[in-house]
Structures are given as C-alpha cells and as structure tokens.
Amino acid sequence: MEVLLRFLVKKKITLSFLVLVFFISCFIVFNKALFKNKLYSPEFKDGKTTYLVDFSLPELNSSNEIKLSEVIENKDFSIINIWASWCVPCREENDFLKSLNSLSSLQIIGINYKDRKKNSIKFLNDYGNPFKYNLVDKDGTESINLGAYGVPETFLVNKNRKILIKIIGPINNDHVKKIREIVNG
Amino acid sequence: MILSNAGFLSLFLGLISSFAVFLCTVLNIKKNLLNLEKKIYKFLTLQFFFVVIGFFILLYTFIISDFSNETVYNNSHSTKPLFYKITGLWGNHEGSLLLWLLVLTSFIFFFFFSSKDEPKNFRLYTVIFHQIIVIGFFIFVLKTSNPFDILFPVPSEGLGLNPILQDPALAIHPPILYVGYVGTSIIFASALAAMVTGYVNNLWAKNLKKWVLISWTFLTGGILLGSIWAYYELGWGGFWFWDPVENISLMPWLSLTALLHCILTLEKRDLFKNWSIILSIVTFMLSVTGTFLVRSGILNSVHTFANDPSRGIYILIFLFVLVFISFVIFLFFENKNLENKKEIFFLSKETSVLINNWFMIYFLSVVLIGTVYPIFLDVITSEKISVGPPFYNKLLIPFLIPFFLFMSVGPSMNWIKTNLKFKANYIYYFLLTLATTIITIYFLNQKDFLLIILIFSLVFLSIKTLTNFFKNNTNHAQNLSHLGFAMLMLSILFNSVSSTEIIKNIKVGESFISKNEKITFEEIKTNKKKNYSSIIGTFEVKNKNNKIIKLYPEIRIYNQPIIATSEAAIKTTLFKDRFITINLIKDEQLFNIRYQNKPFMIWIWISTLIIIFGGTFAIFSKKKNYS
Numbered sequence: 001m002e003v004l005l006r007f008l009v010k011k012k013i014t015l016s017f018l019v020l021v022f023f024i025s026c027f028i029v030f031n032k033a034l035f036k037n038k039l040y041s042p043e044f045k046d047g048k049t050t051y052l053v054d055f056s057l058p059e060l061n062s063s064n065e066i067k068l069s070e071v072i073e074n075k076d077f078s079i080i081n082i083w084a085s086w087c088v089p090c091r092e093e094n095d096f097l098k099s100l101n102s103l104s105s106l107q108i109i110g111i112n113y114k115d116r117k118k119n120s121i122k123f124l125n126d127y128g129n130p131f132k133y134n135l136v137d138k139d140g141t142e143s144i145n146l147g148a149y150g151v152p153e154t155f156l157v158n159k160n161r162k163i164l165i166k167i168i169g170p171i172n173n174d175h176v177k178k179i180r181e182i183v184n185g
Numbered sequence: 186m187i188l189s190n191a192g193f194l195s196l197f198l199g200l201i202s203s204f205a206v207f208l209c210t211v212l213n214i215k216k217n218l219l220n221l222e223k224k225i226y227k228f229l230t231l232q233f234f235f236v237v238i239g240f241f242i243l244l245y246t247f248i249i250s251d252f253s254n255e256t257v258y259n260n261s262h263s264t265k266p267l268f269y270k271i272t273g274l275w276g277n278h279e280g281s282l283l284l285w286l287l288v289l290t291s292f293i294f295f296f297f298f299s300s301k302d303e304p305k306n307f308r309l310y311t312v313i314f315h316q317i318i319v320i321g322f323f324i325f326v327l328k329t330s331n332p333f334d335i336l337f338p339v340p341s342e343g344l345g346l347n348p349i350l351q352d353p354a355l356a357i358h359p360p361i362l363y364v365g366y367v368g369t370s371i372i373f374a375s376a377l378a379a380m381v382t383g384y385v386n387n388l389w390a391k392n393l394k395k396w397v398l399i400s401w402t403f404l405t406g407g408i409l410l411g412s413i414w415a416y417y418e419l420g421w422g423g424f425w426f427w428d429p430v431e432n433i434s435l436m437p438w439l440s441l442t443a444l445l446h447c448i449l450t451l452e453k454r455d456l457f458k459n460w461s462i463i464l465s466i467v468t469f470m471l472s473v474t475g476t477f478l479v480r481s482g483i484l485n486s487v488h489t490f491a492n493d494p495s496r497g498i499y500i501l502i503f504l505f506v507l508v509f510i511s512f513v514i515f516l517f518f519e520n521k522n523l524e525n526k527k528e529i530f531f532l533s534k535e536t537s538v539l540i541n542n543w544f545m546i547y548f549l550s551v552v553l554i555g556t557v558y559p560i561f562l563d564v565i566t567s568e569k570i571s572v573g574p575p576f577y578n579k580l581l582i583p584f585l586i587p588f589f590l591f592m593s594v595g596p597s598m599n600w601i602k603t604n605l606k607f608k609a610n611y612i613y614y615f616l617l618t619l620a621t622t623i624i625t626i627y628f629l630n631q632k633d634f635l636l637i638i639l640i641f642s643l644v645f646l647s648i649k650t651l652t653n654f655f656k657n658n659t660n661h662a663q664n665l666s667h668l669g670f671a672m673l674m675l676s677i678l679f680n681s682v683s684s685t686e687i688i689k690n691i692k693v694g695e696s697f698i699s700k701n702e703k704i705t706f707e708e709i710k711t712n713k714k715k716n717y718s719s720i721i722g723t724f725e726v727k728n729k730n731n732k733i734i735k736l737y738p739e740i741r742i743y744n745q746p747i748i749a750t751s752e753a754a755i756k757t758t759l760f761k762d763r764f765i766t767i768n769l770i771k772d773e774q775l776f777n778i779r780y781q782n783k784p785f786m787i788w789i790w791i792s793t794l795i796i797i798f799g800g801t802f803a804i805f806s807k808k809k810n811y812s
Contacts, residue, residue, distance in 0.1 A: 019512065023505065023508055029560070030483070
C-alpha cells in the first residue's frame with residue numbers, strides 16, 4: 001500500500017491522470033443525468049411509448065402484498081394515482097377521481113405515498129374513497145421507481161402497463177375529459 | 186418594453202466592461218504599466234455600475250408590474266403586496282441569476298478597492314481568475330436566461346408568485362445565501378492567484394480570513410432563514426429534512442468551516458499550505474455544483490426553476506472548465522509554495538485543527554455521497570432510491586461524540602506545544618458534566634445508551650466552552666460561535682427526542698386533551714386580503730395551572746395562482762413551541778387539527794444566531810487590528 005502511495009506521489013502524471021479520469025466520469029454521469037430526466041416528462045417525444053414498472057406493495061386495509069401488474073391486467077384501463085393525506089391538492093383532486101369511477105372499463109389504484117396508516121384511513125373516510133386498491137408506499141421508494149416527481153401524480157395505463165397519460169400535479173376538468181375520451185375510445 | 190431593452194443593453198455593456206477588465210489586467214501583468222491599473226479601476230466600476238442599473242431596471246419593472254417583461258409576467262401579479270413584488274425578482278431563475286451577478290461583481294469591486302496593501306501581481310491575478318467566473322455568468326445570463334425577454338402582445342395580468350414563496354423569511358433568504366455562496370468565488374480566485382504568484386503564506390491567510398468569515402457568516406444566516414421558512418411555512422413542524430437542496434447549502438458550509446480553522450493555522454504557523462488551497466477550491470466548486478444541481482432540474486424541489494437542460498449543460502461545462510483550470514494550476518504551481526517541514530507536536534492547536542478538518546471532511550463526504558449517490562445510481566443502473574434521515578443519522582451521530590469531545594479541548598490547546606499539566610478543575614468539570622447529564626436524562630426520561638453519551642459529550646463541550654470566556658487572552662468570537670454550536674446541537678437533540686403530536690377531527694366548540702393541556706376549538710372566522718382569502722380558527726390551550734394561550738391557525742386560499750396553503754399557528758415560549766395547523770374536510774363541519782408540542786424550538790434559532798454573531802464579531806474585531 002505504502003509503495004503504491006509513494007509511487008503515486010512521485011509520478012505526478014499518474015496522479016493527475018487518475019484525478020482527470022475521475023472528473024471526466026463525474027462529468028459524464030452528470031451530463032447523462034441531465035438529459036435522462038426528460039424520460040419522465042409528461043410529453044412522450046417521437047411517439048415513443050413507456051411502460052410502467054412493476055412492483056409489489058402491501059394493501060392499505062388488508063395488508064396483503066399486491067403485485068401491480070396482476071391488478072392492472074384485470075381491467076382494460078387503470079389509473080395509478082399517487083396521493084397522501086398530508087397533501088392539500090390531493091383533496092381537491094379526490095372529487096375528480098370519484099367522478100371517473102362511473103367508467104366501467106376503468107379502475108383506480110391509489111399509491112399512498114409516505115403516509116401514516118391512521119391518517120390515510122381518516123382521509124378516505126373524510127373525503128371519500130375512489131380507489132379500488134390502495135398500495136402503501138411507506139418510504140416512497142416505489143413511487144420514485146415510477147418516476148414520480150411528488151404528490152399528487154397520476155398515470156393512465158392500459159392492460160399491458162403502457163403509459164397513455166401522465167399528469168404531474170392535481171388533475172383537473174380537462175384531464176378528466178381527456179381520460180374519458182381515451183377510455184371510451 | 187423600452188425598460189427591458191435598456192436593461193438588456195445595460196447587461197450587455199456590463200459584459201463588455203468585463204472583457205475590458207480582463208484584457209487590462211492581462212496587459213498590466215505582461216507590461217507592468219502603472220497607468221493601466223487606473224483603467225482596471227474604471228472598468229471594474231463600470232462593470233459593477235451596469236449590473237446595478239440592470240438590477241434596478243428589473244426591480245422597477247417588477248414594482249410597476251410591467252407585464253411586457255416575460256420574467257415579470259411569469260412571476261408577478263398586480264394585486265401582490267409591494268414587498269412580494271420586490272422579492273419576486275429573485276423568486277425565479279432569471280432574476281436570481283441577475284442577483285447572483287450583482288453580488289459577484291460587487292465583491293470583486295470591493296476586493297480590488299480594499300486590497301491595496303497586497304502585492305500587485307497577486308491582486309491582478311485574483312481579478313483575472315475572478316473575471317473568468319464573472320464573464321462565464323454574464324454569458325450564461327445573456328444567452329440562456331435573459332431576464333429582459335419581451336412579450337408581445339403585452340398580457341394584461343401576470344401569472345403570480347408561488348404562494349409558499351410568499352414569506353418574509355424566504356424573501357430575504359436568497360440574497361443572504363448568495364452573499365455566502367458568491368463570497369467563496371473571491372476565496373477561490375484569491376487561492377489560485379496566491380498559488381501562481383507564490384504568495385501562499387501567513388500574510389495571504391490573514392487577508393483572506395475576513396472573506397472566509399464573511400462568506401461563512403452569511404452562509405450560516407442563509408441556511409438559518411431557509412430552516413425558519415421550512416418550519417413556519419411548510420406546516421410540517423420540522424426544520425431540516427436532509428433534502429438534497431438543503432444538503433447543497435450545508436456542504437460548502439462544512440468545507441468553509443474547515444477552511445476557517447485551517448487558515449488560522451496558516452496565519453499563525455505557516456502550515457497546511459496546499460491543504461488551504463485545496464479547501465478554497467473545493468468550497469467554491471461545491472457552491473457551483475450546488476447551483477448546478479438545484480438549477481438544472483436534476484433534483485426536484487421548490488428551488489427548481491430551470492427545467493431546460495441547455496441551461497444545466499451550460500453550468501455543467503462551466504463548472505468543469507473551472508475544475509480543470511484550477512487542477513492544472515495546482516499541478517504546475519504546487520512546488521512554488523513548498524510546505525514548511527515543521528514537526529507537529531501531537532498535543533498542540535495544530536493537531537486539533539487537523540482533527541477538526543478530518544471530521545469536517547468526513548461529514549462533508551457523508552452528505553455529498555447521500556446527495557449525489559442517487560443520481561449516479563440512477564444513471565448507471567436506472568434504479569431510483571431516496572436517501573433519507575436514517576442514512577445520515579446512522580453515519581453522522583456516532584462520530585459526533587468524539588467530535589464534541591475534541592471540540593471541547595481543542596480551543597484550550599496552545600500553538601506549537603501544550604504542556605499537559607494535571608489540573609484539579611478537570612475533575613470539577615467532569616463531575617459537573619456528570620451531574621448535569623444525570624439531571625437532563627432524568628427530565629427527558631430516556632434510557633438509550635448512545636443518547637446518554639451524546640448528551641454527556643455535549644454538556645462537557647458546553648461547560649468547557651463557557652469556562653473559556655473567563656480565561657485571559659481568549660478569543661471571544663470563537664467562544665461565541667462554539668457555544669452557539671453546542672447550544673444548537675443540544676436544542677436539536679432535546680427537540681427531536683421529546684416532541685409530541687396529536688391529530689384529531691373536531692367541530693367548533695369541541696375540545697380534546699393532550700398531555701396536561703386542554704385544547705378547545707372556539708370559533709371560526711373568514712377574512713379577505715388583497716392576494717388571498719382565509720379561514721381562521723381560534724383555539725384555546727389551557728394547561729394545569731389554568732394558564733390560557735390562544736392560537737389562530739389559518740387556511741389561506743391564494744387567488745394568483747389558486748392554491749390553498751395551511752398556515753400554522755405557533756405560540757413560542759422559552760421552553761417549547763405549540764404548533765397547530767387546521768385543514769378543511771369537505772361537506773362536514775369537522776376540521777382536521779394537528780397539534781404539536783415542540784420543546785426548545787426557539788433555542789435552535791437563538792443558538793444559530795449566536796454562531797452568526799460570533800462570526801460577525803470576528804469580522805469586525807479583525808478589522809480593528811489592521812488599522
């Protein structure tokens with residue numbers, strides 16, 4: 001070890017080369033990160049399609065482990081909504097989500113993000129429960145896996161988990177209209 | 186519209202003066218002409234002047250709500266109070282960069298005017314290196330984030346400022362933080378210049394110290410304001426979340442703190458030359474990296490303004506050009522400032538500074554890894570993780586104990602050599618610490634072993650620092666900052682172990698009990714203000730002794746843009762904060778109430794203020810010594 005160190009100090013060129021390689025790799029990683037971010041933006045450029053990642057999380061009421069892909073397969077269309085009881089816009093959004101429940105070929109799956117169980121159950125009792133399932137993402141890891149920016153965030157996917165729409169922030173009337181158009185064909 | 190054009194022109198002239206300064210300085214070094222120095226003065230003043238003009242034009246367009254300016258249109262609204270119209274200027278990407286430029290040009294201006302006693306070449310090189318940064322930012326502003334873009338046809342109303350940014354603490358947070366960040370640019374330029382001219386010695390350290398202190402003090406203040414905002418405005422009851430954006434301000438703070446101690450050694454003992462240079466460079470690099478990470482949209486938060494990768498790529502390239510320049514200079518000129526081969530005695534102030542630096546670098550690496558690792562992981566494996574408090578707690582807390590113990594004895598060491606004499610007071614200190622710890626633990630009712638040791642080391646640090654005040658020949662600025670730090674750590678510790686929280690849904694007129702207190706929901710009122718309307722609840726908190734406290738939490742519905750925010754009602758007393766928030770529940774008379782007891786909250790702010798006060802004291806007391 002010491003021999004190696006002495007060698008490195010003596011050979012300035014070797015040392016500088018190593019440091020340079022380190023900096024350049026940092027540059028490449030940052031540069032990639034910069035452009036990678038675009039993948040999660042709501043517009044899908046060049047008609048490229050993106051698929052929702054798959055994961056298993058416990059259900060809010062039953063605590064049974066549920067696999068996202070298995071649930072999505074059951075219906076033609078699914079909405080994945082990331083919400084939390086502490087999130088103020090989620091309350092306003094709740095009515096819109098409930099109104100979408102009238103569509104028979106659509107189901108709404110909630111992902112309860114970084115929340116306490118007590119609070120989230122209270123939220124659903126107070127504002128109503130539009131969700132068929134509620135997956136509990138206690139530490140927020142799986143939501144990050146989905147490429148979520150924060151709460152609330154909504155995805156519309158088809159049977160094969162292909163993302164049709166992604167909405168960052170609370171959904172509004174226009175979004176509801178668009179979702180209805182897609183689901184009704 | 187004319188105003189915006191004038192603003193753009195002013196910035197453009199500013200850029201031209203920057204080039205002029207750069208050219209003059211280079212010529213001056215080459216030919217060593219006397220009268221050129223006057224030209225440098227002239228162009229530096231001009232450069233500063235044009236940025237000031239640009240800044241005030243933008244300020245004026247914000248005040249008169251001139252929506253033909255795109256920045257104003259995007260971030261202001263005619264019904265906003267004047268105060269937030271003004272602070273809206275730096276509440277966005279373009280405006281905040283203009284502010285950055287303003288601080289940057291004013292610093293080099295003041296540096297050049299206040300460094301007349303220093304070697305000429307050192308001053309000129311500092312200006313050269315600093316001008317590289319100034320020109321870089323000028324081009325960045327003008328090319329990718331022009332604050333004077335014009336909209337036509339002129340919109341009749343603006344889009345408004347994000348309501349959570351409409352807060353007094355946050356309004357002054359960016360300028361204060363920027364002074365801290367940008368101050369490191371002078372340190373950086375001066376370190377490179379000192380290397381090139383072979384001026385890395387105690388004189389350089391003595392002069393640089395005030396810049397280090399200024400940046401450090403303002404950076405501390407900026408972090409404090411950010412935390413205060415998070416506490417009062419986010420409505421969570423927390424003040425530090427280990428959010429990447431918070432970490433980014435903490436990292437330069439850690440390396441600045443290391444530099445502050447290291448430069449003292451350089452001043453007094455002519456030691457740690459290369460290390461001081463490296464720290465100076467690293468500090469500025471961390472500041473720019475922070476700007477890059479926050480502004481590029483790689484990390485998402487309220488601070489993210491620019492989601493345009495072309496801006497991010499510009500800062501990234503700029504950052505690496507700076508890294509490359511400083512690296513090359515370091516390689517070439519390292520030999521010019523040969524380290525004095527002095528032996529360091531193990532019981533000396535030199536050793537304690539070294540230990541301080543080791544710890545600071547360790548803390549810095551932990552925070553750096555926690556912040557950057559998720560980005561690297563995402564790029565390399567496409568896996569996304571979030572690094573939260575458990576990571577930092579696990580890696581930082583155990584190391585805090587030896588850190589506190591070293592910190593308590595470090596300041597009592599002498600330079601060169603400390604003769605260890607056994608003193609009877611040490612037994613008193615020990616016993617006093619033990620007694621205080623036992624009492625504290627009794628009151629906290631905690632039995633965690635790590636916690637007990639942590640409290641013990643902290644109490645020891647506080648007592649030791651307090652006694653330093655009564656010594657002869659002592660540095661009061663240092664004592665103040667160290668005491669503030671010990672108090673800060675104690676308050677954070679007490680706060681985190683004994684906070685309580687209750688969440689209830691109740692109607693008007695009902696009440697509930699929390700610990701020894703009865704909380705009654707008395708009434709509800711509505712109120713209308715210029716930029717929002719609000720629902721205000723009245724709560725009465727009655728404790729055992731029938732002492733009554735009234736609390737008025739609020740729900741605000743802002744009109745531009747329409748967003749509801751929950752304003753916490755906080756009653757601060759010396760020993761604890763009572764923190765209450767209300768939220769609406771639809772179609773019912775019920776309200777969702779969150780009531781928190783947060784002990785020693787105010788001491789977190791007070792002790793940080795003491796740290797800042799120590800820094801300020803040091804800045805001014807040093808100035809006296811010069812004259």
